[in-house]
Amino acid sequence: MWGIVSRTAVNRGFSVSKSQFRCLVQGARNFSSKEMTVRDALNSALDEEMSADPKVFIMGEEVGEYQGAYKITKGLLDKYGPERVIDTPITEAGFTGIAVGAAYHSLKPVVEFMTFNFSMQAIDHIINSAAKSNYMSAGQISVPIVFRGPNGAAAGVGAQHSQCYAAWFGACPGLKVLAPYSSEDARGLLKAAIRDPDPVVFLENELLYGESFPVSAEALDSSFCLPIGKAKIEREGKDVTIVTFSKMVGFALKAAEILEKEGISAEIINLRSIRPLDRATINSSVRKTNRLVTVEEGFPQHGVGAEICASVVEESFEYLDAPVERIAGADVCMPYAANLERLAVPQIEDIVRAAKRICFRSTSMAATG
Amino acid sequence: MSVHLLKSRNVVSHFRSKLGFLAITNQPTCWNTNLNHHFHTCSRSILQNLESPHEFLCENRNSLCFHRWESTMAEKHLNVTEHAMDYPGGKVKFTSDMSFIPGSPEERIHCYRVLDEDGHIISSSNFIEIGKEVAVKMYMHMVTLQVMDTIFYEAQRQGRISFYLTCIGEEAINIASAAALNFEDLVFPQYREPGVLLWRGFTIQEFANQLLGNKADYGKGKQMPIHYGSNKHNYVTISSTVGTQVPQAVGAAYSLKMDGKDACTITYFGDGGSSTADFHAGLNFAAVMEAPVIFFCRNNGWAISTPVADQFRSDGIVSRGQAYGIRSIRVDGHDAVAIYTAVHEARQMAIKEGAPVLIEALTYRAGHHSTSDDSTRYRSAREIEWWRGSQDPVSRFRKYIERKGWWSSEAESDLRANTRKQIAEAVQFAEKTEKPPVAAIFQDVYDVVPSNLREQEKLLRETISRHSKDYPSDVPV
Numbered sequence: 001m002w003g004i005v006s007r008t009a010v011n012r013g014f015s016v017s018k019s020q021f022r023c024l025v026q027g028a029r030n031f032s033s034k035e036m037t038v039r040d041a042l043n044s045a046l047d048e049e050m051s052a053d054p055k056v057f058i059m060g061e062e063v064g065e066y067q068g069a070y071k072i073t074k075g076l077l078d079k080y081g082p083e084r085v086i087d088t089p090i091t092e093a094g095f096t097g098i099a100v101g102a103a104y105h106s107l108k109p110v111v112e113f114m115t116f117n118f119s120m121q122a123i124d125h126i127i128n129s130a131a132k133s134n135y136m137s138a139g140q141i142s143v144p145i146v147f148r149g150p151n152g153a154a155a156g157v158g159a160q161h162s163q164c165y166a167a168w169f170g171a172c173p174g175l176k177v178l179a180p181y182s183s184e185d186a187r188g189l190l191k192a193a194i195r196d197p198d199p200v201v202f203l204e205n206e207l208l209y210g211e212s213f214p215v216s217a218e219a220l221d222s223s224f225c226l227p228i229g230k231a232k233i234e235r236e237g238k239d240v241t242i243v244t245f246s247k248m249v250g251f252a253l254k255a256a257e258i259l260e261k262e263g264i265s266a267e268i269i270n271l272r273s274i275r276p277l278d279r280a281t282i283n284s285s286v287r288k289t290n291r292l293v294t295v296e297e298g299f300p301q302h303g304v305g306a307e308i309c310a311s312v313v314e315e316s317f318e319y320l321d322a323p324v325e326r327i328a329g330a331d332v333c334m335p336y337a338a339n340l341e342r343l344a345v346p347q348i349e350d351i352v353r354a355a356k357r358i359c360f361r362s363t364s365m366a367a368t369g
Numbered sequence: 370m371s372v373h374l375l376k377s378r379n380v381v382s383h384f385r386s387k388l389g390f391l392a393i394t395n396q397p398t399c400w401n402t403n404l405n406h407h408f409h410t411c412s413r414s415i416l417q418n419l420e421s422p423h424e425f426l427c428e429n430r431n432s433l434c435f436h437r438w439e440s441t442m443a444e445k446h447l448n449v450t451e452h453a454m455d456y457p458g459g460k461v462k463f464t465s466d467m468s469f470i471p472g473s474p475e476e477r478i479h480c481y482r483v484l485d486e487d488g489h490i491i492s493s494s495n496f497i498e499i500g501k502e503v504a505v506k507m508y509m510h511m512v513t514l515q516v517m518d519t520i521f522y523e524a525q526r527q528g529r530i531s532f533y534l535t536c537i538g539e540e541a542i543n544i545a546s547a548a549a550l551n552f553e554d555l556v557f558p559q560y561r562e563p564g565v566l567l568w569r570g571f572t573i574q575e576f577a578n579q580l581l582g583n584k585a586d587y588g589k590g591k592q593m594p595i596h597y598g599s600n601k602h603n604y605v606t607i608s609s610t611v612g613t614q615v616p617q618a619v620g621a622a623y624s625l626k627m628d629g630k631d632a633c634t635i636t637y638f639g640d641g642g643s644s645t646a647d648f649h650a651g652l653n654f655a656a657v658m659e660a661p662v663i664f665f666c667r668n669n670g671w672a673i674s675t676p677v678a679d680q681f682r683s684d685g686i687v688s689r690g691q692a693y694g695i696r697s698i699r700v701d702g703h704d705a706v707a708i709y710t711a712v713h714e715a716r717q718m719a720i721k722e723g724a725p726v727l728i729e730a731l732t733y734r735a736g737h738h739s740t741s742d743d744s745t746r747y748r749s750a751r752e753i754e755w756w757r758g759s760q761d762p763v764s765r766f767r768k769y770i771e772r773k774g775w776w777s778s779e780a781e782s783d784l785r786a787n788t789r790k791q792i793a794e795a796v797q798f799a800e801k802t803e804k805p806p807v808a809a810i811f812q813d814v815y816d817v818v819p820s821n822l823r824e825q826e827k828l829l830r831e832t833i834s835r836h837s838k839d840y841p842s843d844v845p846v
Contacts, residue, residue, distance in 0.1 A: 083627065089657065094616050094650020098658075101620025101634075104605060105555065107627070109620075128610050129617060137598050137606035138589035139813040173814045197816040229819070276819055 034220065039209040041183035042072045042148075045190040046110065048222045050080055053108065056194055057084040059099050060112030060149075069114050070150065070209055096122035096147075100129045103145040103199075110194060113149035116165045116203065130199040131174030146193045151179070151203035152246065152297045153334060153345050162334035164298030166245065169201045170274040170307070176228055177274040179203045181249040183213040185272055188226030196228060203274070205247045231278035233285070237267035240355050241285040243308055244295035245271040248346060252295055255351035264359055274304060282308060283316045290321040291358045297345050300328035325354040477684050480731055481711060482701035486759065488768025496710045499548075501775050507548050507705060508770055509784060511540040511763045514564045516788045517573065518736070521580060524796050525594075525740045530580045532594045536561045538703070538735030541762035542667055544568055545705040549712035550635060555625070556604045557618035557636035559611070560595055561667065565637075569602040573792050577799035584845070589812070590805040612638060612645030615664065619651050619725075622660035626723055633661040633719040635712075641672025643686045652693040655725035663715045664695075664727045667702065669734035674747040687729035695727050702732025703762040706769070733760060806845045807833070 036044075050056045057080075062069045064077040064087040077085040088095040092113065099109035113119045119126065126147060133141045152164040169177045176198055180186040186204070193200040218224060234249060235256050242252045249270045256266040267285050271278065286292050292312055294305030305326035312324060330344040356362040453462040483496040490496075499507070518535040525533040536543055543564025550556075556565050563576065575587070579597050582590035587599055588606065598606025605621075608614070618636035625632050642648060643666055655662050666686040670677055683689060690697025696718065700707045708730060715726040733756040737744045744753065770776040807829060811822040818826075833840050840846075 086658075089650075089653060091646070091650040091653070093646050094654055097613055097616030097647055097650065098620035098623070098654055101557070101617030101622075102624045103620070104617060105621040105624040107620075107624045124610060125613060125616075128608060129613050133606070133608070134816070135813045136588070136592050136596070136608065137600075137813075138587060138591055138809075140587065140598060140600040141606055142816060176815070276821065279821075 034215055035212045036183045036215045036220075037210055037212050038180070038183050038186045038204070039070070039072060041186040041213075041215070042190055042204065042209075043074055043076075045187045045194075046073065046076060047079070049191055049194040050076065050084065052222070053194075055106065056108045056110065057086065057102075058110045058112065059086045059088055059095055061088055061090060061114055063087060063112050068112070070206060072204075072209070073112070092118050092121035093125060096125040097129060099145060100125050100133075100143060103130070103143045104133070104141055106144075108144045108146075108194060110146045110148060113147065115154075115161055115206070116149050116151040117161050117163055119147065119149070119165065126169075126175075126199070126201070127172055131172050133174075134198070135174055142197050143199045144197045146190075146196075146200045146202055148190070148193075148202035148204060150206035150209075152205055153329070153341075154206040156336060156338060156341065157334075158336045159333035164203075164296065164329070165201075166203055166274045166296065167298055167303045167307075169203075170277070170304060171302075172275075174199065175275060176200045177203065178228065179245040179271060179274055181208070181234075181246055181270050181272070183211075184215050184219045185226065185232075185270070187215070187219055188224055189228070189272060192225045192228050195225065200228075203246065208247055208250075211250075226272065229273045229276035229278060231272055231281040232270045233267065233281070234270045235266070235268040237265040237289065239265045239267075239289055240291040240293060240358055241267045241269060241282070241289045242293045242295060242351065242355065243269045243271060243282055243285075243305075245274065245304070246297070248295045248297060251346065251348050252351055255348050255355065258348070258352050259355050262356070262361070264355055264361070266355055271304075277307065277311070279311045279315065283312060286312050286316050287319045290319050292320070293325045293327065293351065293354045293358060295327045295346055295351055297329050300326060300331055303328050322358045322360070325358050327351060327354055472682065473684050474688075478687050478699050480699045480701050481707050482704050483706040483710065484704045484765055484769055486765060488765050488772060490706075490769075496706050497713055499706065499709060501773070503548060504766075504770050504773075505775050507544050507709075508763075508766055508776065510544045510564065510568055511705070511766060512781075512784055513573075513788050514540050514543060514567055515763055516785060517563075517567075517576065517792055520789065520792045520796065521576075522736075522740065524580075529796065529800060530594050532740055533580070534560055534595045534739040535736040536564065538733050538756060538760065538762070539667055539669065540564060541705040541708055541766065542665075542702050542730050542732060545708035546635070546637075546665060546712045549709045550716060551632065553603060553630065553632040554716065555618075555621050555632065555634045557614040557621070557634060558604065558607055559614060559638045559642055559667075560607050560609070561639070562637045563595065563597060566597055566599065566602055566604045569604065571597065571599060571602055571604075573795045574798065575599075577792075577795040578802065581796075581799040581802070582804065583799055583802040584805045584809075585799075585802055586805070589809045591809075591813075612642045612647040612651075614638065615642070615645075615647045615651030616654065618662050618664075619655040619658065619660045622655070622662035622719075622725075623658055626659075626661055631720060633663060633716055635663040635665055637665045637667060639672060640666065640668040640670065640677050640680055640686065641675065642666075643689070644672075644680055652689070652695060652725070652727070656694040659723045660725055661719040661723050662725045663712065663719055664725060665712070666727070666729045667732060668729050669702070669732045671734045671738070671744070671748070673738045673742060674744070676748075685729055685731070687727065690727040695725050697727035697729065699729045699731060702730035703760045703765060705762060705766045732762075735760075803843075803845050 058073055058076060063073045064085045067074040096111060099111045102109050130143045130145055133143050153162040166179060169175055176196060178189045178193060178200060180189045190202060193202050234253060244252045252268045256268055259266050267289055269282060269285060294308045296304050305328055309324040309326060327346045327350050332344060334344055335341055453460050483490060483494045485491055518537055521533050522535055524530050539561060543562055547565040547568035552569060558565065578585040579588055580594040596607040598604060614636050615638060618634040622634040652664060668685055672680055687697045687699040698711050700711045711728050715728055718724060719726050735753060735757040767776060808826060811818055811826045814822060833846055
C-alpha cells in the first residue's frame with residue numbers, strides 16, 4: 001500500500017536536509033509517516049551507528065572531503081573527524097585489506113566501494129580475508145565489517161559500471177548479503193549490518209538514492225533495526241508470486257498494478273536479504289499462489305533467480321501449477337546506447353508479460369511492447 | 370655570516386627541509402643557497418633540533434662545515450638554481466641539468482651485521498647487549514625450531530601429516546624478531562614464522578595438534594597443516610593467500626593507535642610476497658595513515674622456484690622503503706643479535722612516532738619451499754649445502770653464547786635429545802587424539818549457526834545413523 005503511495009512522489013526531488021531531519025525525528029511521533037530519500041536514510045543510519053559506537057568508522061574513496069561520491073556520507077567528516085571518516089588512495093585491494101585488518105582487531109569498518117564493480121579489485125580480501133576468517137580460525141577471528149556501495153545497472157554507464165554482484169557474493173558462506181529497496185529497508189538493514197559480528201555485503205542501487213519513501217516513526221528511531229534473513233511481502237496477492245530485490249521491487253509493484261486491472265492478483269516479495277535467503281517466505285507464498293516469477297537485473301546464468309527456482313522446485317514442487325519464470329538482465333555485457341541499455345535490463349512490461357504467461361493468459365515471449 | 374643566516378628565513382626554511390631529508394638518508398649532500406655556501410652534515414639528531422634553528426646553529430657550528438663552493442667540481446646538483454616551486458606535495462627545486470636517477474645505486478645498501486660467521490662481535494658494532502637469560506632462551510628456541518622442522522618434515526614424508534613447511538636457515542629471523550617484541554604486539558605472519566608463535570609459548574603439542582587436525586587443534590581441523598593461529602598469543606591465523614597480511618597489519622596497527630595502546634603490529638612476508646599489489650597498498654597506506662607497523666621482509670632469495678633476479682630488479686626490498694616515505698634497514702638474516710637490535714629499535718620508532726618501519730633480512734631458504742617441492746630441480750644441491758652449513762644462524766649464535774660461557778656441548782646434546790623425544794611423542798599423541806566432531810563442520814561460518822546449517826547438520830546425522838557402516842567408527846559424530 002505504501003509502495004503505491006510513494007510512487008507518486010518519486011520525481012518530486014523532495015529530500016530532507018540534516019536540520020529538517022532532526023526536526024522530523026522529534027516530530028515523528030506525532031505523525032504516522034514522513035518521507036525520506038534512500039540517500040538520507042543511509043546517511044542517517046551511518047550517523048546514528050557512528051554516534052552510538054566509537055569503533056564504527058568509514059573508509060573509501062571520496063567519502064570525506066567530497067562528502068561521498070553519491071553524497072551518502074555527507075556531513076560525516078565534519079561531525080566525526082578524519083580519524084573516523086577516512087579518504088583512501090585508489091586501491092580497493094589495499095583499503096579493503098586494511099579495513100579487514102582493523103576489523104580483526106575489533107574496529108567496525110564500513111567500507112564504501114564507489115560501485116561494486118570496483119569490489120572485484122578487492123574480492124580476494126572480501127572472500128579470503130573477511131568471509132572465511134571466522135571459519136578458518138575456528139571462531140578466533142571475527143570480522144565485523146560492512147562493504148557497501150551501489151550495485152547493478154545505473155543509467156548509461158556501460159559494461160564495466162553496471163554489473164550486479166548479488167549472485168556472486170550470495171554464493172559465499174561466511175558472508176551476509178543484503179539488498180535494500182525502500183528507505184526503511186536502507187535504514188533498518190544498514191544498522192543491522194553494522195551491528196552484525198559477521199561480514200556483510202550491502203548492495204545499494206544508485207538510481208534509488210534519490211527516491212523518496214514514507215518512513216514510519218518506528219523506522220526513524222535510532223534503535224531501529226531490521227532482521228537479516230527475512231524477506232518482506234510488499235503486496236499480498238493470490239495468483240502469482242513475484243520475488244525480487246532492490247530496484248526491481250519498484251518495477252514489480254508497478255507491474256502488479258497493471259496486472260490487477262487485468263484480474264491477476266500478484267504477491268510481491270522484496271527479498272531484502274540475498275544471503276541468508278528467506279526460503280520459508282518464498283515457499284509459503286508459492287504454496288499459496290502456485291506460480292513463481294523471479295526478477296533480477298543481473299546476468300541470468302547462476303543468478304539469484306536460479307537459486308530461488310531450485311529452492312522452490314526442491315521444497316514445493318507439487319504446489320507449482322506452471323514452470324518457474326526467471327526474468328533477468330540480458331546475457332550480454334551492458335551496452336551504452338540508451339535504447340540498447342533499455343533492452344538489456346528487465347522492464348515493467350517484461351514482468352507483466354511473464355505473469356500473464358504463467359497464468360496462461362498470453363503466449364507472447366517477444367519484447368515487442 | 371651566521372647572523373646573516375639567522376635573519377634569512379628563506380635560508381633557514383630551505384635548510385630545515387633539506388636537513389629533514391638528510392636525516393632520513395644519513396648521507397652527505399650539498400646545495401646552493403642565497404649565500405652560495407655548502408653544508409655538509411651527517412648527524413641524525415639534526416632532525417630533532419629543527420624546532421629551534423637559532424639555538425641549533427649556535428650550538429652545532431662544529432658539526433656543520435662551511436665549504437666554499439667550487440664551480441669546477443662535478444657535483445650532483447651542479448646547476449641547481451634557487452628557483453623552486455610549491456607544487457601540490459611540497460616545494461621542489463629546479464635544475465637545468467638533465468640527468469636520470471640510476472635504477473640501482475652504485476653500491477647496494479649495506480647490510481647491518483653484529484656477529485661474524487664465527488659468532489664474534491664485530492668491533493665497533495652498535496647493538497643491544499642481550500642478557501644471559503634471554504640469550505639462552507633464544508638459543509634454546511632456535512634449536513627447538515630446528516628440531517621441530519626436521520621431525521615434522523619427516524612425519525610428512527612418512528605419510529603421517531599431509532603437508533609441512535620448514536624455516537631452515539631462518540631460525541634467527543623467527544626467534545630474534547619475536548624476542549625483541551612485546552607479547553601484546555600483534556603478529557601477522559605469512560607462513561614461515563612458526564618460531565614467533567613458539568617464542569610466545571605455543572607448545573609443541575599445540576603445533577602437533579594443528580598439523581594432525583585433531584579436536585584439540587585451535588583451528589578445529591578447518592585448515593591444512595602449518596596454518597597455526599592463536600588469539601591468546603596475539604598471532605593472527607595464517608591464511609594461504611600471499612601478501613594479504615600486509616594491509617591487514619596496517620589496519621590493525623591503525624586500530625591499536627586509535628586505542629592508544631603501547632603496542633605495534635608486525636607483518637612478515639618474503640621476497641615473493643613483496644611483488645603483490647597488497648605490498649604496495651600496505652606500505653603506501655601505512656605511511657599516509659601513520660600506522661605503527663613493522664614490515665619484516667624475509668628475503669631468502671627464492672619464491673618457490675623463482676629466484677630474486679626474476680622477481681624484481683630493485684636493490685632488494687629495503688630500497689623501496691624510501692619510495693613510500695618509510696624508514697628502512699637491511700640486516701643480516703643469519704645474525705640473531707642484529708635482528709634483535711633492529712626489531713627492538715623499529716618497535717620503539719613505530720610506537721613513539723606512529724610511523725611504519727621496513728626491515729629487510731637477507732637470508733637463504735635452505736630448505737625446500739614445502740613438502741610439495743624438490744628444490745634440487747632448480748638449484749644445485751651444492752649451493753643449498755653451502756648456505757645451510759656455513760651460514761647456519763643457530764650455530765653462529767651458539768658460538769656466541771658458548772664464548773660467553775652461557776652454553777656447553779653437554780647442554781647442547783641434552784637439549785637436542787630431549788626436544789627430539791618431546792616432539793616425536795607429541796606427534797604420536799596428536800595422532801591418537803580424536804578428530805573434531807561433525808558439528809565442527811557447521812560452526813564458525815557465521816557468529817551464530819544459521820538455521821539452514823542446523824538443518825543440514827540434522828540431515829547429516831540422520832544419514833550417518835542410517836548408513837553407519839559407511840562411516841568410520843572411530844570418528845566422533
